[in-house]
Amino acid sequence: ITLCRGDSNLCRQKAAVYSLDVEANPPERIFQLIDQVNPSIFCIHSTNYKQALQLKTPEMPTGANFDRLLQEFGGAAFSAEPEQWREDTEAPNPPGANENHTYEFGAPIQTEDAFLRLPSPVVSSWCSDANPAGFLVNQATKCIRSVSVEKCESIPGLSMLFYINSSILAVNVTVQSVVLQSLDGGRTLLEDSDILRLPVASGELCSNVVLRVSYHITYTDTGEIVEAAAAFVLGAITEEALSVQQSFQISFTQVDTKPVPLSGSPGYVVGLPVRAGFRPQGYPFLLCSPCSGPAPQTPSSMDISQGSNKHSQLSILQSSPSQDCLAAQGPRAPVLFGQNMISGCKLRITAALKCQPLAQTLLDVLKGQSFPEYVASFGNSQAQDVLDWVPITHLQLSEQRRSNPLQGSCQIPVSLGIEVKWTKYGSLVNPQARIVNVTATLSTTTLKQLPSGRERIIPVTSSVVFTDISSPAQPGYKAWPTINLKLPFDFFYPFV
Numbered sequence: 001i002t003l004c005r006g007d008s009n010l011c012r013q014k015a016a017v018y019s020l021d022v023e024a025n026p027p028e029r030i031f032q033l034i035d036q037v038n039p040s041i042f043c044i045h046s047t048n049y050k051q052a053l054q055l056k057t058p059e060m061p062t063g064a065n066f067d068r069l070l071q072e073f074g075g076a077a078f079s080a081e082p083e084q085w086r087e088d089t090e091a092p093n094p095p096g097a098n099e100n101h102t103y104e105f106g107a108p109i110q111t112e113d114a115f116l117r118l119p120s121p122v123v124s125s126w127c128s129d130a131n132p133a134g135f136l137v138n139q140a141t142k143c144i145r146s147v148s149v150e151k152c153e154s155i156p157g158l159s160m161l162f163y164i165n166s167s168i169l170a171v172n173v174t175v176q177s178v179v180l181q182s183l184d185g186g187r188t189l190l191e192d193s194d195i196l197r198l199p200v201a202s203g204e205l206c207s208n209v210v211l212r213v214s215y216h217i218t219y220t221d222t223g224e225i226v227e228a229a230a231a232f233v234l235g236a237i238t239e240e241a242l243s244v245q246q247s248f249q250i251s252f253t254q255v256d257t258k259p260v261p262l263s264g265s266p267g268y269v270v271g272l273p274v275r276a277g278f279r280p281q282g283y284p285f286l287l288c289s290p291c292s293g294p295a296p297q298t299p300s301s302m303d304i305s306q307g308s309n310k311h312s313q314l315s316i317l318q319s320s321p322s323q324d325c326l327a328a329q330g331p332r333a334p335v336l337f338g339q340n341m342i343s344g345c346k347l348r349i350t351a352a353l354k355c356q357p358l359a360q361t362l363l364d365v366l367k368g369q370s371f372p373e374y375v376a377s378f379g380n381s382q383a384q385d386v387l388d389w390v391p392i393t394h395l396q397l398s399e400q401r402r403s404n405p406l407q408g409s410c411q412i413p414v415s416l417g418i419e420v421k422w423t424k425y426g427s428l429v430n431p432q433a434r435i436v437n438v439t440a441t442l443s444t445t446t447l448k449q450l451p452s453g454r455e456r457i458i459p460v461t462s463s464v465v466f467t468d469i470s471s472p473a474q475p476g477y478k479a480w481p482t483i484n485l486k487l488p489f490d491f492f493y494p495f496v
Helices: 066-073 083-089 355-367
Strands: 012-021 028-037 139-146 173-181 187-189 200-202 205-219 225-238 243-254 276-278 315-317 332-334 341-350 374-376 389-398 409-425 432-448 455-468
Touching: 173 205, 315 341, 315 355, 315 409, 315 455, 341 355, 355 409, 355 432, 355 455, 374 432
Parallel strands: 173 225, 205 243, 389 432, 409 455
Antiparallel strands: 012 028, 139 243, 173 187, 200 205, 205 225, 276 374, 315 332, 341 455, 374 389, 409 432
């Protein structure tokens, strides 16, 4: 490939194209001269602004330009883009820009001026306000901001107004709650959260300083944000304080749903529900709640549907006083981590019962109308983290009996056994429970056709067993250092 430098005109070439117009009488030849890309030359196009055409010599700070350089590069992060680019991004939105806007997973949440800020540490632990919040990405950050009592009223990151003055397109950020924190750590919830409290410097103290911001975003199944709220924790700083630690958090909830409570952080806690769900093709996990109802519908966009009942994740048959299997399709018992369970009912079979409908009814009783496909490895596994979910392995055991081929018979499910294998994960001091395998075994038996007037009672059971497969913990010791006693051959020269 020929490499071209300096003359960009060689990147394109003129080409003569000849064609024949067969519709003309007599046929005519048509000649055209067109401009096309030269396929024989490899061209590298330069960027579209002058600062990138060469390495610019850094400007050395002097007494005349020090204040300007400090204002431009003194923060935790700065932009290297040209000034005209920043002017374009800060221009007001055209009419109609605040119309409904849908988001995909991970897309930055836009506001009227830029994006929703979620300050976070970048290079060091100092706060950078250039971190955008991603749609459906739950985040929690902590960073340090430089403060002084004399200038606390003029520092934007210490004021509530800095976090609520920009609306998310057509949705305004409302104040959900305001909590005041005293110097000794005590907290008081304010009854009136509509009042905007700005930092106030009074002597050696600056009050109403933002210590914590928690955003809560409500969205629809199409990815449209319909509500945004912020909860604040305000505190005070003294004159001796040179910096203050701030924490920020953002969470998302779909309309008409409630967030699913976690079952541990990160490992499972004994007695809390085992989290389960579905994974439609090409989408994150759908956390089922309850997992006994119809399967959730595939979302129309990259969203996560979370349930609201923490006791309705992975569930089994719940025993009833009547012990009638045909009437046991209602309530179900949640599978709680670390607790072995067994339940059941009795099936009264008569000659009038049809085998195939009976088999489907028993399957719904044992597994529910929609059995989950995946189980979360940890108690706080997020729906978008695919590798943190364990697929449920399904096995089926059939009881084979010799039967007369002239007699009608079929297989009906009589038991469902769920085995959850877990292991201790992490350090010896604070091990975390992690699920590594889940197996659901469905056992069936042969049902023969009963003579008229006869009946038969079959027990139907459902069970859950938790098995600890952790390897014995063995403390490790560092090996003793080896000393090489081999001396060089001329060590005793010239004495030996």
